[in-house]
Amino acid sequence: MDVRLEGNRLTDNTHRDELDAKDAAALRDKLYNATIIERIDVNPDLARFRVKPDIPIPEFEPGQYVALGLGNWEPRLEGTQQEKVPEKRLSKLTRRAYSISCPMLDQTGKLAPVNSIDYLEFYVTLVRHASSPNNNPPALTPRLFCLREGDRIEVQKKITGHYTLGDVKSEESVLMLGTGTGEAPHNAMVTSLLAGGHQGRIVSVTSVRHQKDLAYTREHQELMRQFPQYCYLPYTTREPINLDSHHPQYVGKQYLQELFTSGKLASAANTDFIPEKTHVFLCGNPAMIGYVPPGAEPLESPGMLTVLKEAGFRDSTDAQGPGFVRFEKYW
Numbered sequence: 001m002d003v004r005l006e007g008n009r010l011t012d013n014t015h016r017d018e019l020d021a022k023d024a025a026a027l028r029d030k031l032y033n034a035t036i037i038e039r040i041d042v043n044p045d046l047a048r049f050r051v052k053p054d055i056p057i058p059e060f061e062p063g064q065y066v067a068l069g070l071g072n073w074e075p076r077l078e079g080t081q082q083e084k085v086p087e088k089r090l091s092k093l094t095r096r097a098y099s100i101s102c103p104m105l106d107q108t109g110k111l112a113p114v115n116s117i118d119y120l121e122f123y124v125t126l127v128r129h130a131s132s133p134n135n136n137p138p139a140l141t142p143r144l145f146c147l148r149e150g151d152r153i154e155v156q157k158k159i160t161g162h163y164t165l166g167d168v169k170s171e172e173s174v175l176m177l178g179t180g181t182g183e184a185p186h187n188a189m190v191t192s193l194l195a196g197g198h199q200g201r202i203v204s205v206t207s208v209r210h211q212k213d214l215a216y217t218r219e220h221q222e223l224m225r226q227f228p229q230y231c232y233l234p235y236t237t238r239e240p241i242n243l244d245s246h247h248p249q250y251v252g253k254q255y256l257q258e259l260f261t262s263g264k265l266a267s268a269a270n271t272d273f274i275p276e277k278t279h280v281f282l283c284g285n286p287a288m289i290g291y292v293p294p295g296a297e298p299l300e301s302p303g304m305l306t307v308l309k310e311a312g313f314r315d316s317t318d319a320q321g322p323g324f325v326r327f328e329k330y331w
């Protein structure tokens, strides 16, 4: 495979030239073990990547994650922060963890749980710049977003993680709250519950800035049509209805904490989230989750963990059962 530099691929990474195309091709042959079989662009900064490993996918539980790796020699997307890769790291891979998402529906519109497909779907947001000047430039996503169908990548062999459904009884309720791509593991969990005949209420809530940041709307709507126990609730925080107080449908910024405490979430989901009967899962932005390590000061803006504790839930990284809140922080 050549180092291709056409289209939106990089033009300005001077360090890329330190590895010539032949060396890059040899490293790809040696280190990559999977192929991008499909890329679904949601918007320029958000995409679903379908990746097929060369060997069969090991068994895993919905909600788990795996690391994806790309060489530091790979080009970076134009319009992303530049990165100076030290020469000794140039031939190495950078790896990042990604929750395994799910296509949710097959070609015919029927439920497609993760264990029914022979590829891994990832739901990834492009990080263009480091969140603060003290942090390193984002390493993986500016390279990942250069890839197209047929390109190669590394998928680490071990699929892992404790953010899984555990023992959810059929009649119990499941509430999943995600920000942005934090919806990914929930998509896998939802389809698994539905495929297993779960009868209790399953509520998947996603908070995004804009409507265009919702990648699975069609799939969720179809699942709600087919499974009355399933409820998908998307909320935005940066649309005119959130920001313009003169807008006829003005609702203000819709943060999950407020939606929960005000009872709006329960009313939209048409169910009460009673701790004795409800399993809660939180995934994505650490500020939404709001984990406070033992002994640390409380947060200025409490996250969902605080809000849920006040409502009678208990947080846990591994304890399972109704009343427990499980969480996965993306950074």
Ligand SMILES: Cc1cc2nc3c(=O)[nH]c(=O)nc-3n(C[C@H](O)[C@H](O)[C@H](O)COP(=O)(O)OP(=O)(O)OC[C@H]3O[C@@H](n4cnc5c(N)ncnc54)[C@H](O)[C@@H]3O)c2cc1C
Residues within 6 Å of the ligand: 065, 096, 097, 098, 099, 100, 122, 123, 124, 125, 127, 130, 131, 136, 137, 138, 139, 140, 141, 142, 180, 181, 182, 184, 328, 329, 330, 331
């Ligand atoms: C268990 C686990 C599962 C993850 N699953 C996903 C996933 O399914 N999809 C996904 O897009 N990311 C996921 N991430 C984050 C992912 O591992 C990378 O950190 C992210 O893709 C950015 O990689 P990077 O090298 O480009 O930048 P990094 O140097 O890794 O991150 C730079 C900064 O980008 C921001 N950032 C990181 N991830 C996100 C995100 N998802 N949305 C918005 N801002 C972010 C943070 O401010 C972070 O400090 C997961 C992380 C963990 C720990």
